[in-house]
Amino acid sequence: MKRRSLRQICADAFRLLLNDIKSAKWAIALVIAYFVFGRKILHSMCPMVVLTGFPCPACGLTRAGCAMLGLDFKGAWQLHPFIYPIAALLVCWCAGRYILKKQKMPALVWAAIVTLSCMIAFYMFRMATEFPGEPPMSYYKYNMIQRAIHLLQLQK
Secondary structure (H helix, E strand, O other), X not given: OOOOOHHHHHHHHHHHHHHHHHHOHHHHHHHHHHHHHHHHHHXXXXXHHHHHOXXXXXXXXXXXXXXXXXXXXXXXXXXXXXXXXXXXXXXXXXXXXXXOOOOXXXXXXXXXXXXXXXXXXXXXXXXXXXXOOOOOOOOOOOOHXXXXXXXXXXXX
């Protein structure tokens, strides 16, 4: 296999990234629309919180990611410690996809499965020890189920 220069690696990675974005443009648009709708209308981006009021295993990951990008590593850890393995998985996936041009990465899939399994176990631990408490482990009392129950009670 011919060795590629850094310039060629970057050009190939950028081209592949643009192709991926073009292929997923409608999914990206829907995700952006959901985030805007969730934030402005529902006051939460988590469907589980909006529906039930209870946090999900991923609650706090967006805030933790923003804190990590803002170099607040302690704050990111406090919001959701699994931001670090998820960020590492994302970096490994990007390196494999865009730099090494790998189509399949089974070891990364298994690492993601283990990470998600541990994240669910950690969620159960947090629900047992921290709920209800500080966000993200708090209860949202204006959830849809509570609103529906309230509307039904008003009609009686």
